[in-house]
Amino acid sequence: MRDAVAEIGAKAAGSGVTVHCGRLDAAPVLVDRAWMTTAIRALLDNAIRFSPRDTGVVLEVLCLDGRARLTVADRGPGIAAEFLPCLFDEFTVPDTAHHHEGAGLGLAIARRIVEGHGGRIAVESELGAGSTFTVDLPLAPEAHGAAQPTGGLP
Secondary structure, eight states, X not given: OHHHHHXXXXXXXXXXXXXXXXXXXXXXXXXXXXXXXXXHHHHHHHHHHHSOTTEEEEEEEEEETTXXXXXXXXXXXXXXXXXXXXXXXXXXXXXXXXXXXXXXXXXXXXXXXXXXXXXXXXXXXXXXXXXXXXXXXXXXXSSXXXXXXXXXXX
C-alpha cells in the first residue's frame, strides 16, 4: 500500500488532488508485493484521475472478520449504475470518462490480481457523489511456515 501511494504521489500533486490515509489497521496478508502494488496503484490512479482539483482521495485498511478490507474513495463524478456490473471487464470506459485518458484495462488488471490472491473487488458509486472501491483479502494464516505467494499471477 505504501509503495502504491509513493508511486502515485507525484500524479496526485500534479492533479491538485491529495491522498489521505484514514484508518490503517495492521493487516497481515500474504500477497505478491509487486502485483498488489500494481492493483492498488490502479485504484488510486483512477480515483485521482476522476477527482476534481482541490479534493482528496481517501485510502483505508480495516481488519474485519478474518479479512483485510482496503477502500479507495473519491469525490469524482460517480459511475452510472448500468456500467457497474461490467466496470472490471477489459476495455470498459464509462460515459463519465469521455474526457479522460485510459483504455479501460486498469480495473480489469486489478480484479485479476485481487482474485488471484483469493480476494474480491467491488465498487459502490452514485452519479455526482463519487465512488468507493473495496478490496477484500484473506488475512494470513496463523500457522508458522505458511507458503509465500510465488508471483505467478496474471
